[in-house]
Amino acid sequence: MSRGGLPQEAYAAALAGLDQMTPRRLGLMTRSGEPLGRIWEGLASGRPARRGILARLAAAEPAALAAWEREAPTVDVAALWRRCAGDAVLILGHPGYPEVLERDPLPPAVLFARGEVGLLHELGRPAEPSGAEGAGRPDEVRPRERRTDRRRRSVAVVGTRNATAGGLEAAAALGRDLAAVGVSVVSGLAKGIDGAAHRGALAARGGAPPIGVVASGLDVVYPRQHAELWEEVSARGLLCTEAPPGTRPAAHRFPARNRILAALAELLVVVESRRKGGSLLTVTEAERRGLPIMAVPGSIRSPASEGSNLLLVDGATPVLELLDVVVALGLEDRPAVRRRRVDRRVPPDPGDRDLLELLGTDAVTLDTLVLRSGRAIGEVAVALGRLEAAGWLARSGAWFELTGAGRA
Amino acid sequence: MLAIISAATLLGAEGRPVSVEVHVSNGLPAFSVVGLPDEACRESRDRVRAALLSSGQVWPAKRITVNLAPSGVRKTGSGLDLAMAVGVLVASEALEPASVAALAFLGELGLDGSIRRVPGIVPLVDALGDRVAVVPPGCVGEARLVARGAVRHATSLAELVRAARDEVPWPEEDETPATPDEDFGPDLADVRGHVVGRLAVEVAAAGGHHLLLIGPPGAGKTMLAQRMPSLLPPLDRATALSATMIHSAAGLPLPGGLVRRPPLRMPHHTASLVAMVGGGTATMRPGEVSIAHGGVLFLDELGEFQPAVLDGLRQPLEEGVVRVTRARGSVEFPSRFQLVAAMNPCPCGAASKPGACQCGDALRTRYLRRVSGPLLDRFDLRLEVGRPEVDELLGAPEGESSAVVAARVDAARRLAAERHGDTNSAIPGHRLDELAPLSKAARALLRREVETDRLSGRGLHRVRRVARTLADLRGGPDEIDEESISTALHLRIDPFDPARRAA
Numbered sequence: 001m002s003r004g005g006l007p008q009e010a011y012a013a014a015l016a017g018l019d020q021m022t023p024r025r026l027g028l029m030t031r032s033g034e035p036l037g038r039i040w041e042g043l044a045s046g047r048p049a050r051r052g053i054l055a056r057l058a059a060a061e062p063a064a065l066a067a068w069e070r071e072a073p074t075v076d077v078a079a080l081w082r083r084c085a086g087d088a089v090l091i092l093g094h095p096g097y098p099e100v101l102e103r104d105p106l107p108p109a110v111l112f113a114r115g116e117v118g119l120l121h122e123l124g125r126p127a128e129p130s131g132a133e134g135a136g137r138p139d140e141v142r143p144r145e146r147r148t149d150r151r152r153r154s155v156a157v158v159g160t161r162n163a164t165a166g167g168l169e170a171a172a173a174l175g176r177d178l179a180a181v182g183v184s185v186v187s188g189l190a191k192g193i194d195g196a197a198h199r200g201a202l203a204a205r206g207g208a209p210p211i212g213v214v215a216s217g218l219d220v221v222y223p224r225q226h227a228e229l230w231e232e233v234s235a236r237g238l239l240c241t242e243a244p245p246g247t248r249p250a251a252h253r254f255p256a257r258n259r260i261l262a263a264l265a266e267l268l269v270v271v272e273s274r275r276k277g278g279s280l281l282t283v284t285e286a287e288r289r290g291l292p293i294m295a296v297p298g299s300i301r302s303p304a305s306e307g308s309n310l311l312l313v314d315g316a317t318p319v320l321e322l323l324d325v326v327v328a329l330g331l332e333d334r335p336a337v338r339r340r341r342v343d344r345r346v347p348p349d350p351g352d353r354d355l356l357e358l359l360g361t362d363a364v365t366l367d368t369l370v371l372r373s374g375r376a377i378g379e380v381a382v383a384l385g386r387l388e389a390a391g392w393l394a395r396s397g398a399w400f401e402l403t404g405a406g407r408a
Numbered sequence: 409m410l411a412i413i414s415a416a417t418l419l420g421a422e423g424r425p426v427s428v429e430v431h432v433s434n435g436l437p438a439f440s441v442v443g444l445p446d447e448a449c450r451e452s453r454d455r456v457r458a459a460l461l462s463s464g465q466v467w468p469a470k471r472i473t474v475n476l477a478p479s480g481v482r483k484t485g486s487g488l489d490l491a492m493a494v495g496v497l498v499a500s501e502a503l504e505p506a507s508v509a510a511l512a513f514l515g516e517l518g519l520d521g522s523i524r525r526v527p528g529i530v531p532l533v534d535a536l537g538d539r540v541a542v543v544p545p546g547c548v549g550e551a552r553l554v555a556r557g558a559v560r561h562a563t564s565l566a567e568l569v570r571a572a573r574d575e576v577p578w579p580e581e582d583e584t585p586a587t588p589d590e591d592f593g594p595d596l597a598d599v600r601g602h603v604v605g606r607l608a609v610e611v612a613a614a615g616g617h618h619l620l621l622i623g624p625p626g627a628g629k630t631m632l633a634q635r636m637p638s639l640l641p642p643l644d645r646a647t648a649l650s651a652t653m654i655h656s657a658a659g660l661p662l663p664g665g666l667v668r669r670p671p672l673r674m675p676h677h678t679a680s681l682v683a684m685v686g687g688g689t690a691t692m693r694p695g696e697v698s699i700a701h702g703g704v705l706f707l708d709e710l711g712e713f714q715p716a717v718l719d720g721l722r723q724p725l726e727e728g729v730v731r732v733t734r735a736r737g738s739v740e741f742p743s744r745f746q747l748v749a750a751m752n753p754c755p756c757g758a759a760s761k762p763g764a765c766q767c768g769d770a771l772r773t774r775y776l777r778r779v780s781g782p783l784l785d786r787f788d789l790r791l792e793v794g795r796p797e798v799d800e801l802l803g804a805p806e807g808e809s810s811a812v813v814a815a816r817v818d819a820a821r822r823l824a825a826e827r828h829g830d831t832n833s834a835i836p837g838h839r840l841d842e843l844a845p846l847s848k849a850a851r852a853l854l855r856r857e858v859e860t861d862r863l864s865g866r867g868l869h870r871v872r873r874v875a876r877t878l879a880d881l882r883g884g885p886d887e888i889d890e891e892s893i894s895t896a897l898h899l900r901i902d903p904f905d906p907a908r909r910a911a
Contacts, residue, residue: 164763272763304763363762365794366898370603377607377898378878378891385853385894396762397901398604398792 009089010081011036016110017080017244018071020064023256026109029053031093043072083245087218088117100124104263105288111260113240114218116209119184120238122152123264153329154211156186156265156286158258158279159193159272164304164363165394165401167272168196170296173404174269175200177322179207181336183329184237186211186265188257189230191223193271193279202232209237211264215257216249217241258282262289267328269319270295273307280307292328294319299361345391352383356392356402363399411498411505414512415491416535417476417483418528420692420732420739421650421657423535427477428488430495435471441492443476446484446691455486455517456493463521463566468500482737484691486516487526490542493517493565494572507572511560512536515544521565527659530554530652542568548581550662553652592638593672597809598631601796605632608789608899610813613639614820615877616831618725618747618786620710622903623793629750632793633674633706636748638810639817640670640703647702650742654694654701670703673745677712685720686741687732697724698741710749711778718783721747725786747786751779753903761794776903788833788870789899820880832877837869844876849890857897871896 015026015036029039032053042054046069049055058065090097090111098120101107113120155178157171175185175197185201187194189212201210212233214222218241221227233239242260243253258278262268262285270293273279283293293316298305312318319325326332348356358364358372370380384400387393394403413428439453460467474492476483491513497503514532515523525544526532533541534554542560543551551559560578562568571578599606605621609632612619619636621629643651651667675684675696682688686695697705707713724730728744754765754772765772784790824832828843835843846854854871857863863871875888875896882892 160763162763162765167763274766302763303766365604365792367602367604367794367796371601377603378895381894381898382891385890385897389856397903398794398898399762401762 006037006077006081008036008091008094009084010077011040012089012091012110013080013084013112013244014040014072014075014077016242017075017247018068020067023106023109023242025057025061025064027092027107028057030091030109033093036091040072040077043068044075046073080244080246083217083219084112086114087245088113090117090120098123101260101263106259107263108242108260110244111240111242112218112244113238115234115236115238117238119152119209119211120240120264123154123184124151152184152208153182153331154184154186154265155325155329156261156268156282156291157193157197157271158187158261158268158282159197159270159308160274160277160279160304161190161192161194162304163192163196163272164298164302165396165403166361167193167296167298167304169394169403171196171271172200172203174271174296174319174322174325175210176204176207178325179204179210181322181326181331181334182208183331184208184211186213186261188212188254188261188282189214189226189233189239191225195226195229197271198229198233202229202236211237212239213257213261213264214239214241214249215243215253217243217245217247219245220248222249254278255281255285259285262286262291265291267292267294267325269325270308270311270316272296272298272302272304273311274303275306275310277307280311283311292317294325294328301362348387348390348392352387352392355380355383356387359393359400359402361402363396363401365398365400369400409499409501411495413491413495413498413508414536414539415488415514416512416532417481417487418485418532418657418691419481419737420686421528421531421654421694421698421741422739423528423531423533424481425535425537426481426483426488426491428491428495429475429477430492430499431473431475432468432470432496432499433473437469437471439472439474441474441476443474443479444482445476445488446482448485449476449483449488452486452489452492452517455489455519456496458519459489459517459521459565460493460496462519463564463569465497465502465565465569466500468496470500472496472499485526487514487528487532489517490515490523490544490565490568494568497569503569503572507574510540510557511542511572512539513542514547515542517565523562523564523568528657530656530662533559534653549665550652550656553666554649592669592810594631594634595638595810596635596813597807599628599635599807602628602632602793603807604791604898605793606807606813607895608632608791609636610639610817610881611874611877611899612636612746612748612789613814614817614832614881615788615824615874616746616833617788617874617877618833619749620784620787620790621748621750621793622753622790622901623750624752624795627793627795629793630706630708633704633708633748633750634672635810636704636706636746637670637672639814640746641814641818641821642668643670643702647744651702654698654741658694658699660699667702671700672704672706673700674706674708677707677709679713679717681714681717681720684717685724685730685732685743686739687734692732692734692737692739694741695730695743697721697730697743697745700745701742703745705745705747707747707749710751711775715778715780718780721783749787753792784903785866787900788874790901790903791899792901816881820877820884823880823884824877832873832880835873835876840869840872844872844879844888845886846872846893847887847889850875850888850893853890853893853897862902863897867900867902871900874899 042049092109100123171193179201187197198210210233216222221230258281268286268291270279295308295311295316296319394401411430415426415428416423417426516526523544525547529547529550533551538557540558545561545563548559548561570576623629648666673696684695724743730741730743754767755775756766875892878892
């Protein structure tokens with residue numbers, strides 16, 4: 001059956017959607033120079049190929065090839081292509097593929113992108129000795145560089161999905177300040193830290209466009225609560241993924257997504273991460289690519305900061321304020337950096353301040369506050385309501401946390 | 409010859425009078441029971457025959473037919489044994505009909521002729537009218553609670569026959585009089601550290617609010633729930649009587665005679681629907697919701713109960729009765745109870761503390777969804793119970809005892825009853841403005857909560873009812889102030905807190 005009239009990109013999407021397809025295998029195909037349509041026809045027809053890339057793959061990966069030959073005839077390429085409408089499909093080895101990814105050790109063979117695709121071409125680190133081991137140690141954080149080119153600077157901000165109010169606030173503040181300084185925030189659009197960082201970046205008026213890297217197809221919004229954010233990131237920046245339309249966010253796609261995240265950023269900031277958090281996988285990918293790693297220190301009592309604190313032990317650079325990240329990027333001369341934020345909150349009256357002082361770095365319950373303050377429940381409840389309304393603390397269920405001035 | 413003996417059978421928690429008609433005639437020796445007997449009832453034949461022979465009586469070698477009238481009512485259990493035996497004796501002319509005419513018989517027979525107790529003595533005796541009730545040993549106290557005639561007892565069939573023939577007097581009542589129920593259960597003074605938890609049980613007791621405790625294992629949820637009955641006032645006469653009937657029908661011991669203290673029932677989470685709401689194939693037995701009538705039903709591990717069982721709670725929660733309908737008929741059990749439930753915040757139970765939970769979001773949501781929204785909504789009070797820290801446990805002053813709190817609860821309940829004749833949890837939504845008007849600050853606070861999406865419209869009503877109770881506990885000012893609303897908001901957290909899920 002002829003599928004004439006469909007562009008290369010349609011076949012790239014179809015190939016990317018096959019079961020057992022990996023970036024490496026797909027990369028072999030896209031870089032082979034053979035038209036993707038012919039490769040696809042070869043699979044769909046089921047006739048064993050005598051030469052070319054399919055023949056080579058048949059020798060190396062007979063099981064995968066057999067599976068593709070079974071699956072390919074059932075795929076409606078034209079329908080899949082219609083679902084790509086409006087999105088850019090970038091193919092490794094073909095014209096238009098961004099350089100920053102081309103240089104990557106394991107680039108996505110096909111990248112689906114929505115929004116400002118040009119952003120991808122502006123990104124890029126200066127070539128560094130590849131495979132630099134132990135990169136990310138503080139002594140290897142690059143000193144300030146004088147740049148004359150107009151490259152787009154980018155920082156990945158990642159962290160746990162179940163974050164504390166303090167972590168969300170730090171991520172949001174970081175996102176906003178970075179965007180204000182003109183640095184694109186790269187993140188995964190997950191719940192918690194990822195989402196907060198992007199919300200922060202979007203909150204900066206006239207800030208740098210955000211870049212979201214997701215694990216599902218561009219038409220499969222995940223998590224669903226982030227539908228609006230998803231929309232806004234693609235409208236004001238760029239949203240990209242390796243997965244063709246319709247792909248569900250299966251667990252194995254997240255580590256793969258983290259690798260693209262690391263590839264697009266020149267520096268990684270971990271805000272809060274659990275001891276075995278997915279953000280640590282991003283750290284591994286970043287280290288492999290020689291990115292400097294920075295981490296926001298957290299309470300030693302908070303499980304949400306265990307992983308990020310361990311990173312600090314392992315030599316990541318601590319982020320105590322925005323300036324630390326900006327210095328690591330060599331951007332401290334940009335004018336926006338010097339505008340300090342003013343705390344506009346109404347100062348609490350003395351009685352309420354005593355209560356605030358009982359809140360440490362750790363979340364506490366009403367029980368604890370009543371016992372520590374020795375006041376009546378009703379009195380404490382009213383005071384907490386007042387403090388929350390004024391922005392001094394955040395309530396989540398029965399727990400209270402201190403907030404800083406920079407809550408987005 | 410024909411004999412007609414009075415007895416009663418149990419239908420749900422109610423007794424129904426039954427006439428046991430025994431006909432002895434010439435013909436092939438046989439013994440049949442008709443009139444809708446159940447299996448246990450049909451088995452009576454063998455017990456009655458053996459008991460009669462063991463008691464030195466003669467078994468008539470004739471055709472014996474027993475009819476249980478009215479034949480439309482299903483007769484259950486072994487409580488008609490004694491009446492059948494007496495009927496056979498009268499019909500075979502071993503006993504004078506006149507000697508048993510004013511009596512009614514309740515009890516199961518052993519093969520040796522001994523008389524054994526059966527469940528439901530209280531409702532059974534209640535159904536006998538002003539007849540003299542002959543009950544198994546150990547049941548006189550219970551029978552006296554409702555008997556309108558005299559109460560007699562006998563330990564064996566032989567003794568009963570001799571007493572009926574006036575050969576010996578009826579055995580004296582040798583039972584110790586019922587001790588009034590003074591056991592209030594564990595005391596609230598033992599609970600340390602949980603200031604909010606203590607307040608919540610107090611409010612629940614004072615306002616009749618259902619209470620949901622969310623917290624990790626070992627936080628003290630059960631401890632709090634068990635202290636709830638000690639805060640509640642004793643049952644009024646009518647409730648005590650229906651509670652006693654239900655307990656008797658369920659075969660529970662009644663050490664104090666009348667059930668005066670609010671009962672506490674704690675069914676395990678593997679409980680079946682029938683165990684929870686009542687029913688059953690053989691007998692219509694009251695379920696846990698009815699046994700908890702007038703008291704507290706505590707469901708630990710709420711999320712582990714079968715969804716059907718939890719759905720079964722809706723009717724009793726709404727109407728205060730359970731209607732169990734089966735092919736053979738339907739019965740109604742009173743079941744006005746206060747629901748106290750406990751659950752973990754998520755499968756790992758770690759805590760709902762921000763950033764502490766190890767569970768994935770989907771897992772958490774799935775876990776919480778096991779408790780349906782409508783049920784979750786019934787809880788006016790929902791709070792997190794955290795594990796208190798060591799220095800809080802050691803350093804905290806000893807809390808007030810149950811007696812002190814119960815006095816406050818009683819006063820608050822009186823205020824509510826004077827105001828609208830019921831507990832605050834029953835204030836209808838349209839009368840809230842009249843019965844629980846808000847101060848300006850309180851109104852502003854509620855508006856803010858609704859505007860930030862932390863409070864739904866329904867939640868708003870519930871918070872206002874709880875605030876009414878909080879105000880009543882402080883002496884009952886007409887207007888609800890900011891403090892009561894503020895505290896009520898802390899006593900109703902949302903386990904699905906949108907603020908926590910989004911971001």
